[in-house]
Amino acid sequence: MKKKIIVASALLGAAVGCSHMASYAPVEPTNDQVKAVLKGSFREVGQAKLDRIDQDDVQRICSAASAGKALAKEDAERIEKSQLAGIKYPADGYMGDWKAGEKIAQQGTGKQYSDDPAQPAGGNCYACHELTKEEIAFGTIGPSLRNFGKVRGFTPEVQKYAYGKIYNSEAYSACSNMPRFGHMGILTEKQIKDVVALLMDPQSPVNK
Amino acid sequence: MNGSRRKVLQGTGVLGLAMMAGLFKPGSAWAEEWNKAAFEVKNSLNDAVKALGGSTATESKDITMTSPDIAENGAVVPFAVASKLPKTESIAILVEKNPNILAANFFIPDGTEPWVNTRIKMGQTSNVIALVKADGKYYYTSKEVKVTLGGCGG
Amino acid sequence: MADPMKIRAAMAGDKVEVKVLMAHEMETGQRKDSKGAVIPAWFIQTVTATVNGKTVLSAEWGPAVSKNPFLSFRCAGKPGDKVTITWVDNHGDKRTDEAVVAG
Amino acid sequence: MRPNRTIAAALLLAAGLGAGSPGAQEKSKAIQEIEKYRAALGDDNPAELWESRGEDLWKAKRGPKNASLEACDLGLGPGVVKGAYTVLPKYFEDSGKVEDLESRLVTCMVTLQGFTPEQAKKDPFGGPGKKVPMDALVAYVAAQSRGMKMNVAGTHPKEVEAYEMGRKIFFYHGGPHDFACETCHGADDKRIRLQDLPNLTKTSDAQRAYTTWPAYRVSQGEVRSMQWRLNDCFRQQRFPELEFASPASIALTMFLAKNANGGVMNAPAIKR
Numbered sequence: 001m002k003k004k005i006i007v008a009s010a011l012l013g014a015a016v017g018c019s020h021m022a023s024y025a026p027v028e029p030t031n032d033q034v035k036a037v038l039k040g041s042f043r044e045v046g047q048a049k050l051d052r053i054d055q056d057d058v059q060r061i062c063s064a065a066s067a068g069k070a071l072a073k074e075d076a077e078r079i080e081k082s083q084l085a086g087i088k089y090p091a092d093g094y095m096g097d098w099k100a101g102e103k104i105a106q107q108g109t110g111k112q113y114s115d116d117p118a119q120p121a122g123g124n125c126y127a128c129h130e131l132t133k134e135e136i137a138f139g140t141i142g143p144s145l146r147n148f149g150k151v152r153g154f155t156p157e158v159q160k161y162a163y164g165k166i167y168n169s170e171a172y173s174a175c176s177n178m179p180r181f182g183h184m185g186i187l188t189e190k191q192i193k194d195v196v197a198l199l200m201d202p203q204s205p206v207n208k
Numbered sequence: 209m210n211g212s213r214r215k216v217l218q219g220t221g222v223l224g225l226a227m228m229a230g231l232f233k234p235g236s237a238w239a240e241e242w243n244k245a246a247f248e249v250k251n252s253l254n255d256a257v258k259a260l261g262g263s264t265a266t267e268s269k270d271i272t273m274t275s276p277d278i279a280e281n282g283a284v285v286p287f288a289v290a291s292k293l294p295k296t297e298s299i300a301i302l303v304e305k306n307p308n309i310l311a312a313n314f315f316i317p318d319g320t321e322p323w324v325n326t327r328i329k330m331g332q333t334s335n336v337i338a339l340v341k342a343d344g345k346y347y348y349t350s351k352e353v354k355v356t357l358g359g360c361g362g
Numbered sequence: 363m364a365d366p367m368k369i370r371a372a373m374a375g376d377k378v379e380v381k382v383l384m385a386h387e388m389e390t391g392q393r394k395d396s397k398g399a400v401i402p403a404w405f406i407q408t409v410t411a412t413v414n415g416k417t418v419l420s421a422e423w424g425p426a427v428s429k430n431p432f433l434s435f436r437c438a439g440k441p442g443d444k445v446t447i448t449w450v451d452n453h454g455d456k457r458t459d460e461a462v463v464a465g
Numbered sequence: 466m467r468p469n470r471t472i473a474a475a476l477l478l479a480a481g482l483g484a485g486s487p488g489a490q491e492k493s494k495a496i497q498e499i500e501k502y503r504a505a506l507g508d509d510n511p512a513e514l515w516e517s518r519g520e521d522l523w524k525a526k527r528g529p530k531n532a533s534l535e536a537c538d539l540g541l542g543p544g545v546v547k548g549a550y551t552v553l554p555k556y557f558e559d560s561g562k563v564e565d566l567e568s569r570l571v572t573c574m575v576t577l578q579g580f581t582p583e584q585a586k587k588d589p590f591g592g593p594g595k596k597v598p599m600d601a602l603v604a605y606v607a608a609q610s611r612g613m614k615m616n617v618a619g620t621h622p623k624e625v626e627a628y629e630m631g632r633k634i635f636f637y638h639g640g641p642h643d644f645a646c647e648t649c650h651g652a653d654d655k656r657i658r659l660q661d662l663p664n665l666t667k668t669s670d671a672q673r674a675y676t677t678w679p680a681y682r683v684s685q686g687e688v689r690s691m692q693w694r695l696n697d698c699f700r701q702q703r704f705p706e707l708e709f710a711s712p713a714s715i716a717l718t719m720f721l722a723k724n725a726n727g728g729v730m731n732a733p734a735i736k737r
Contacts, residue, residue, distance in 0.1 A: 026629045034633045041713030042705040050705055052640040059638040066647045067636035106357070111641045111703045126357075127657050136278075136495045137356035139657040141649065179642040186641055242407040247424040276505060278498035280659065280737045284428045284683035286505035303426060307392055311426035319438035320418050321377055327428040329390070356499075356659055365596075368513045385514045387594055387686075401593070429686030430511035 031060060048113035058083065062175035076174035083183065084171035087164050090189050094159035094196050101198030102205070104191050105131055111186060121186050123166075123195055128178070131198070132205035141177055148199040150207040162196045243313070251309050253337055256302060257346050260313070265339060268293065268347035273338040275353055279330060282355035288325040293342035296322035300341075305334035330355050369461035371445045378439035378463050380411065380418075382447050383432055390425040406431060406449045413439045413463075415446075441465035499659050503737075512604055512681040512733035515688040519605025522598050528578030537573035539566070539606065550610035551730060554719045556621040563627040565718045567692045568710035570602055589709040590693050593686075600679075603690040607679050610730040615676060619723045631720030634713055635665070640703040646717070648702075660737065665721060672728025675721050680734040688733055691718055 029037075038053045055063065058079055065071035103122075110121020125131060128141035131148075152158045165172055167182030181187040187195070198204050246259035257265045270292040279285040289299050299322065300313040306329070314324045322340075330336070330353060337350040365385035371378055384406065391403025405425040411418050418437035439445070441463050448458040523534050523546070538557070539549035554565040560572050567589065574585035591597045619628050638645040649657060650665040663670035679690045689697075695714050699707045707714055 026625050029626075029630050029633055031633075034630065034637055037630055037713050037716065038634065038637065041708055041711035042699070043708055045706040048640075048703065048705040052704055055637075055639050059643055062643070063633075063636050063638045063645065066638070066645065066651060067633060108357075112700050113706060114700060136354075137658045139655070139659075141652075141655050141657065141662070177648050179644070184641040184643075242422050247422075274505075276498050276502035278495055278502065278659075280499050280502045281684040283686065284506070286432075286502070288434075306426050307390075308424055308426070310424055312421060312423045314419060314421045314435075316419065317417060321436040323436055324419075325432075325434035327432045329388075329426045329428050354498075356495075365514055365518055368517070381509055383509065383511050383513055385511075389593065428683070430514060430681075432509050432511070434509070 031055075031063070045113035047111070047115070047117040058170050058175075058180075065175050071175055079170055079174040080172065083168045083180070084164070086183060087167045087171060088182070088189075089160065089163060089167075090193060094156070094163040094193060095200060096190060096193030096195075096197045098194070098197040098201040098204035098206075100191075101194035101196070102132070104187070104195055105198055106135075120188070120191065123181060123187055123191070125195065125198075133208065134205060145199060145206060148206055149202065149204070154200060154202055159196055159200050162199050163192060166192050166195055246313070247308055247310050249309055250307070251304055253302060253304075253309065253339070253348065256300075256310050257339065259310075260300070260339075260341070260346070262341065262346040265346035265348045268340070268349060271338050271340050271347060271349040273336070273349055273351060275336070275351070277352070278354045278356060280356060282330040282332065284327045285330050285336075285353060285355075286325070286327050287336070287338075288323065289338040289340075291322040291340045291342065291347075293322070293340055293347055295343040296340055297343075298341040299324050300339040301326070301328055302337040302339055303328060303330055303334050304337065305332050306330065309337075364455060364457045367447055367449075367457065367459040369445060369447055369459055370464075371439075371443075371461045372464040373441060374436060377436040378413065378443065378445070379434065379436050380445055380447075381432070381434045382411075383430065384449060384457070385430055386449070386451065388425060388427055388429045388431060392425075404451065404453060406451045408450045409433065410448045411435070411437070412446045413437060413443050439463055495659065506683065506735050510681050510733065510735040511686075512608075512679070512688050512735065515601045515604035515681075515733065516608045517605075518596070519598075519601035519603070522601055523605055528574065528580045530577065530579035532577050532579070534570070534573050534577060534602070536577055537570070539569055539573075546606055546609045548610050548613050550607045550732075551613050551616045552618065554624070554627065554715055554722060555618065556623045563621075563623050563715055563719060565691065565710075565715050565722075566603060566606055567599060567690055568715055570599065570606075571710055586709055590689070590696070591687050600688045600690060603679050604688045604733050607730070607732045611732070613730050615672065615722065615725045615728045615730065617719070617723045617726055619719065624719065627716045627719040628723055630713075631716035631718070634717050635720055642703045644702040644704075646698065646702075665724065668724065668727070671721065671724040672726075675725035676728040676730045677732055677734035677736065679732050680736045682736055684737055691721075 035053060039050060042050060042053060044050050061075050061079065105123055105125035107122025108124040108127060109115045126135055126138045128139040130138040130144040130146055149158065168180045169176040169178035170180055179186060182192055198206055243260065246256060249255045249259050253265060272290045274288040275286060287301055289301065291299060296316055298313055298315045301311045302309045303311050311328045312326060316322050333354045335350050336353050337348050339346060339348045368383040370381045386406050387404055388406065389401055389404040391400065393401045395401055403425050406423050409421040409423065419435050443463045444460055445463060446458060446460045448456065450456045526533050536543045539546065540552045540555045541549050550566060553569065554563050556563045564572060571582065571585040574580045575582055588597045589599045591600045618624065635646045649662050653664045653667065655662045663674035665671050665674060678694055679688055681688050692709055692714055695717055696707045
C-alpha cells in the first residue's frame with residue numbers, strides 16, 4: 001500500500017519535471033543496508049545477541065513480502081516445503097497434559113533479553129488466540145481456537161497437524177504471523193505436546 | 209486548569225510557614241494517627257471492622273461503588289464511593305485478595321460530601337468492598353473486579 | 363525531596379471539587395528487586411486537606427493505593443478559598459501544597 | 466477518541482446484528498468494561514507531575530556550562546517549545562543529522578550545557594525510585610504541542626532517507642519469534658490480549674497511536690517516551706536492545722511520525 005504512494009509521488013515528480021523533487025526521490029534501502037543500520041543500533045543484552053538480526057530465508061522473503069513485494073507463489077511453496085521437511089515429530093504420540101498446556105498458553109515470557117534463559121519459555125497463545133471460555137483476555141491476531149478438537153475431530157491426524165503447526169507454522173502458511181515454536185527452539189517437544197493436548201483433549205476447557 | 213495548577217508552592221516553604229503560623233501541629237490536629245493494626249489485617253472484612261473500632265458491618269444499598277468490572281491493569285483501578293447514609297463519618301476501600309485487605313480509609317467531616325474518588329492496586333481478580341461508618345455503625349457494599357493480563361511479553 | 367503535588371480546585375455546583383495528583387512511589391513492600399531482595403515498603407500513610415485552615419478531609423492509606431496517587435473529593439468552600447493538602451509517608455517525609463479555588 | 470470502533474461493535478451486537486457466536490456477547494462486554502476503565506482514568510493524569518518537573522529542568526542551569534536549555538532549537542527556532550513536537554523528527558543543519566525529540570535534547574544538552582554525549586544519553590528511562598531528566602523534559606515539550614496537528618516535513622534528502630529506512634525496519638522480520646513491527650501493527654482491528662493494536666500502516670490508526678505518546682503508563686507508574694515505546698516493542702519482539710537515540714530508532718520514529726501527519730497531538734496521554 002505504502003509502496004503505491006511512493007511510486008505515485010515519484011511519478012508525479014517526473015511528470016511535473018520538478019528536478020529537485022526528482023533528486024529527493026526515495027530510494028528503498030537494500031536489505032543489507034537495513035541490516036547494517038540495525039546492527040549499529042542494537043546492543044546485546046542477556047540471551048539476546050546481535051545474531052538475532054541475521055535473517056534466515058523465511059524472514060528475508062517475508063520481510064520483503066510484508067514491505068510491499070507480493071509473495072511469489074514459488075517462494076511460498078519453497079518456504080512451506082522446506083519448513084515442512086524440517087518438522088521433527090515425537091516418537092511417542094502427540095498428546096501431553098492439557099493442564100500444563102494451559103499454563104504454557106498463558107505464559108508470555110521467554111527469549112526476551114529480560115527473561116532468565118534457564119526458565120522454560122511460554123507459548124503466549126492467548127496473546128493472539130481465543131482458546132477457553134474462561135479466559136476473556138485473549139487477542140485476535142490469530143483465529144479463535146475455541147472447540148479446536150471438537151470441531152475438527154479428536155483424531156490422530158488432527159493431533160499431528162496441530163503438533164506440526166505449532167512446531168513450524170511456516171510449513172502450512174508461508175509468512176504466517178505465528179512463531180515457529182519447535183523449529184526455533186522456543187518450546188520443547190514436551191511443551192508442544194502439552195499445548196496439542198490443550199487443543200485436542202476432549203476434557204480440555206478449549207473443547208468445553 | 210492551568211490557573212490552579214501553576215499555583216503550586218514549594219512544600220517545605222509552605223509547611224514551614226504554616227508551622228510558624230501555628231496552623232499545623234505535627235502528629236496532632238492536622239494528621240490522623242495511622243491505624244497500623246487495621247492495615248495489617250490479612251483478608252477478613254470482620255477483622256478489619258474490629259481493627260477500625262467497630263463490631264460488625266451490615267450490607268447497605270445506600271452505598272454505591274463505581275468502578276469498571278474489568279481492570280485493564282491491576283496497578284491502577286479507579287474507584288468512586290458515595291454514601292447516602294445519614295451522618296457518614298468515613299469511607300474505606302478494601303480488596304479481599306490483596307496481601308492486606310484495607311487499602312484506604314477516608315474521614316469525612318461535616319460539610320464534605322460523602323464521596324471519594326481514588327485509585328487502588330489489585331494483585332489479582334478480587335471482591336472489593338466499600339465500608340462506610342455512619343452514625344457510629346459500619347455498613348458495606350461489594351463487587352467483583354476482574355484484573356486482566358496484557359501485553360506480549362508478560 | 364518529593365515533587366510538588368498537582369492540585370485543582372474548582373466549583374462544582376455549591377461544592378468545591380478538589381482533585382489531587384501526588385508524586386510518590388507507593389512501594390508495597392511485597393516486590394523484590396532483580397537480585398531477589400525485598401524492596402522495602404514506602405508509602406503515604408496520612409493525607410489531610412484543609413480549606414482556609416479548616417480540615418475538610420483526612421485519610422489513612424496503606425501501600426495498596428496506586429503509585430502517584432490520585433484523590434478527588436467535594437467539600438464546602440467558595441472561589442478564592444485556599445485549599446491545602448498535606449501528606450506524610452512511612453519514612454516521615456512530608457509534603458504540603460496549596461491551590462486557590464477557581465471561580 | 467479510542468473507543469469509537471469498539472463501541473460501534475458493541476452497539477451492533479446490542480442491536481442483534483452481531484455474529485451468532487456465543488462468545489460474542491461476552492467479548493463485547495469485556496471490551497465495554499475496558500473502555501469504562503480507560504474512561505475512568507480520564508484526564509487526571511500523573512504525567513502532569515512530569516510536565517512540571519520537565520519545565521523546571523528546561524529552565525534550570527545545569528551541566529559544566531551551567532546553562533539552561535532555553536536556547537535549544539527544537540526545530541522551530543531557538544527557545545520555541547510550543548508546537549515543536551509536531552515537526553519532529555527533523556534534519557538539523559547544526560548536527561548534520563535527523564533527530565527526534567529525545568536525540569535533539571541530547572544534542573542541546575551537549576552543545577548548550579556541556580554534557581558529554583554519554584552523560585546526556587545515560588539513563589534515558591526512569592524506573593521505580595529513579596527519576597531521570599529525559600522523561601520529564603519529553604513530557605514537558607510534548608505537552609506544549611497538545612491540540613496541534615502533526616506536521617513532519619520529511620522532504621530533506623536525509624529525512625527521506627530516514628523515512629525509507631524506518632519503513633524497511635518496520636517490516637524487518639527477525640529473532641527467534643520471526644517478529645517484525647508489522648506482525649502486530651500491520652492489520653486492522655487486531656488485539657493482543659485485550660489491548661487494541663493500531664494498524665500503523667493506516668493513517669487514522671497511525672495518527673491515533675503517535676499522538677498519544679509520550680504517555681503515563683499506569684502499569685509502570687512512569688511517563689514513557691516514544692524512544693521507550695520502541696525499545697520495549699523490540700524487547701518483546703525478542704530482538705537485542707534498541708539503543709537510545711540510535712539511527713534505527715530515529716528512522717523508525719520518522720516513519721511513524723510522518724505517517725501520523727494531520728493527527729492532533731494529545732500527549733502525554735494515560736494508558737494501561
